[in-house]
Amino acid sequence: xxxxxxxxxxxxxxxxxxxxxxxxxxxxxxxxxxxxxxxxxxxxxxxxxxxxxxxxxxxxxxxxxxxxxxxxxxxxxxxxxxxxxxxxxxxxxxxxxxxxxxxxxxxxxxxxxxxxxxxxxxxxxxxxxxxxxxxxxxxxxxxxxxxxxxxxx
Numbered sequence: 001x002x003x004x005x006x007x008x009x010x011x012x013x014x015x016x017x018x019x020x021x022x023x024x025x026x027x028x029x030x031x032x033x034x035x036x037x038x039x040x041x042x043x044x045x046x047x048x049x050x051x052x053x054x055x056x057x058x059x060x061x062x063x064x065x066x067x068x069x070x071x072x073x074x075x076x077x078x079x080x081x082x083x084x085x086x087x088x089x090x091x092x093x094x095x096x097x098x099x100x101x102x103x104x105x106x107x108x109x110x111x112x113x114x115x116x117x118x119x120x121x122x123x124x125x126x127x128x129x130x131x132x133x134x135x136x137x138x139x140x141x142x143x144x145x146x147x148x149x150x151x152x153x
Contacts, residue, residue: 022094067095074134089113091109107131138151
């Protein structure tokens with residue numbers, strides 16, 4: 001029997017963006033997960049990006065994120081594009097700015113959809129496009145004293 005998608009829960013929600021923010025304070029996985037709760041979803045995918053202690057073969061001593069004033073608006077544009085492509089019931093994304101330590105949460109995104117495959121694909125698109133298009137820059141200082149800026153755009 002072919003799937004039948006007439007139930008309203010199989011469709012995208014009318015306003016699925018539940019949380020979008022750029023913050024200087026620590027991020028909460030629980031907050032993002034709760035934001036995408038929806039009784040019509042069968043799949044929720046959550047991605048958590050953390051600060052690691054190395055990059056490109058070098059030890060990282062410190063790391064800081066900064067952003068352009070338009071970053072939240074660009075984040076919304078990315079989220080809206082994900083919503084246009086997938087039947088998203090709920091979506092949330094938060095990114096940290098400021099000085100972070102190894103192990104700190106840098107970004108948390110989540111997407112809920114009627115089915116798991118859609119949730120995986122939508123979440124992948126959300127984090128990939130966010131990292132490539134939202135004007136958030138990472139400044140890393142390495143153990144050998146060198147430093148590097150890494151940008152989204």
